[in-house]
Amino acid sequence: MLEFIKQPWHWSIAGIFIGLTVPVLLIIGNKNFGISSSLRHLCAACIPANIPLFKYNWKNEMWNLFFVVGVLLGGFIGTFWLGNDAEIQIAQSTIDDLRVLGVSDFSNLMPADIFSFDNLFTLKGLFFFVIGGFLVGFGTRYAGGCTSGHSIMGLASLQWPSLVATIFFMLGGFAMTHFGLPLIFNLINK
Amino acid sequence: MKEDKNPVCDAPNELIQKESFLSNIKYLIVGTLFGIVFVKAEIISWFRIQEMFRMQSFHMYGVIGTAVVVGMISLFIIKKFNITTLNGEEIVIAKKPFSKGVIYGGFMFGLGWAITGACPGPLFAQIGSGYLVVIVTFLSAMAGTWTYGLLQKSLPH
Numbered sequence: 001m002l003e004f005i006k007q008p009w010h011w012s013i014a015g016i017f018i019g020l021t022v023p024v025l026l027i028i029g030n031k032n033f034g035i036s037s038s039l040r041h042l043c044a045a046c047i048p049a050n051i052p053l054f055k056y057n058w059k060n061e062m063w064n065l066f067f068v069v070g071v072l073l074g075g076f077i078g079t080f081w082l083g084n085d086a087e088i089q090i091a092q093s094t095i096d097d098l099r100v101l102g103v104s105d106f107s108n109l110m111p112a113d114i115f116s117f118d119n120l121f122t123l124k125g126l127f128f129f130v131i132g133g134f135l136v137g138f139g140t141r142y143a144g145g146c147t148s149g150h151s152i153m154g155l156a157s158l159q160w161p162s163l164v165a166t167i168f169f170m171l172g173g174f175a176m177t178h179f180g181l182p183l184i185f186n187l188i189n190k
Numbered sequence: 191m192k193e194d195k196n197p198v199c200d201a202p203n204e205l206i207q208k209e210s211f212l213s214n215i216k217y218l219i220v221g222t223l224f225g226i227v228f229v230k231a232e233i234i235s236w237f238r239i240q241e242m243f244r245m246q247s248f249h250m251y252g253v254i255g256t257a258v259v260v261g262m263i264s265l266f267i268i269k270k271f272n273i274t275t276l277n278g279e280e281i282v283i284a285k286k287p288f289s290k291g292v293i294y295g296g297f298m299f300g301l302g303w304a305i306t307g308a309c310p311g312p313l314f315a316q317i318g319s320g321y322l323v324v325i326v327t328f329l330s331a332m333a334g335t336w337t338y339g340l341l342q343k344s345l346p347h
Contacts, residue, residue: 005230011249014231015256021224023264028216029209030275032284034201035311039335041199053339061203066214067221068314074225075234075318082230090237091246098240109235110307110321117323125326128305133313133327135302137334140310142295142345144286145200147309150296151254153201154286156261161288165296170243172300177243180301 006084022156031063034149036140038068053141101185124188143168191269197284204282205275228315236307243304289347295338 025031041061044054087107095106105112119125140146143165145154151169154162194204228234233253241247267273268281275281303309306327308316313331316324338345 009227009231011231011252012256014227014233015253016260017227018224018253018257019260020264021220022261023268024220025217026268026281026283027273027275028220030204030206030279030282031217032197032201032204032282034199035309035314036335037199037201039310039332040339042332043336043339047336049336049340051336051339051342053342054336056198061199061201062211063203063209063214063217064201066217067224068311070218070221070223071225071228071311071314072318073218074222074227075229075315076225076320077222077318078226078229078315079319082226088232088235088237091241093246094237094241094244097244097246098237106237109229109232109237109319110316111236115236115321115323120323120326125323129323129326130330132302132305133330134334134337135298136306136308136310136313136327137302137331137336138338139295139297139299139302139334141335141338142291143299144289144292144295146299146311147254147303148311149200150286150292152257152261155258156265157283157286158262159286161286161292164288165286165292168293168296169300169303172297172302173239173243173304174300175297176301176304177240181304184305 002082006082008084008086008089018152019156022153029063032149033153034064034145035068035071036137036146036149037061038064039137040141041065101181102189122188127184127188139172191265191272191281191283194282194284200284200286202284204284205277206279207277224311225315225318228312229319234308234312234315234319239304239307291345291347294346 022033025033041058044058048054088109103111114128150162150165232238238250242250313328
């Protein structure tokens with residue numbers, strides 16, 4: 001059984017589990033699924049600075065912070081207790097494209113040539129950690145949700161603003177992948 | 191099932207009954223299972239996100255598509271059979287308001303998603319998986335959320 005769980009999971013299994021999060025959270029406590037809210041609650045709890053967006057009773061939304069701490073723990077358990085040593089199977093065409101850009105390590109879930117502390121105070125770190133993270137935090141709040149809040153909860157409840165949001169998430173991603181990343185890699189590989 | 195037209199945030203707690211601090215543990219458990227799925231289906235992988243935006247694999251489209259369909263069917267069943275919460279309250283779905291921010295913010299998030307290979311959920315799971323440098327990405331995401339709060343009034347909505 002454990003050996004079975006340790007294999008990488010099929011997309012349909014993951015999709016079913018993630019989809020079921022929506023009714024499970026509603027039924028156990030009337031909670032609407034969404035993860036980017038946690039960033040707002042953390043701002044409201046730590047650095048509200050009298051900003052209207054952070055003036056609300058964040059303590060009543062504490063469940064969301066418990067949820068994301070769970071996601072972090074789950075990341076640990078999934079990697080260190082339920083992990084396997086097999087290399088990730090990425091599409092050959094993606095590997096070829098990324099090699100052209102200068103990515104050379106394809107053995108783990110994340111490319112070691114980018115996501116390491118050695119790159120923290122370099123141009124690479126500035127783009128991949130600082131600017132990337134900033135866009136995620138700023139963009140999700142400006143859009144009123146992320147992949148979970150809009151693309152899953154919002155689409156599942158048939159709300160058209162979430163469809164618009166999802167379309168623009170994808171457009172932003174396509175633009176960065178095909179136009180932005182080549183420029184960024186060109187800059188950092190110099 | 192009813193709608194909350196003016197939710198306090200995009201993923202609100204709609205339970206009327208007060209919960210103790212410790213009763214929040216159940217959300218931690220759901221989150222943990224969620225995090226395990228994120229890792230085991232490689233959703234937290236920067237490479238999987240690249241495959242998706244290069245349209246070179248069906249994997250992420252399959253995950254998100256299945257999740258939406260399962261969520262949709264679940265909500266249909268909740269509505270159809272008037273399913274309530276465990277303590278008998280009517281289930282409430284928060285309305286997603288539209289503004290131009292959905293377009294501008296959505297596009298900005300998409301740019302960031304392709305750079306970091308993570309939406310907010312996977313950020314937490316990546317840190318748990320031992321990619322500790324992602325703590326920097328996470329702190330920068332918090333700074334982004336905070337900066338949005340600061341500039342909110344002067345941005346187009």
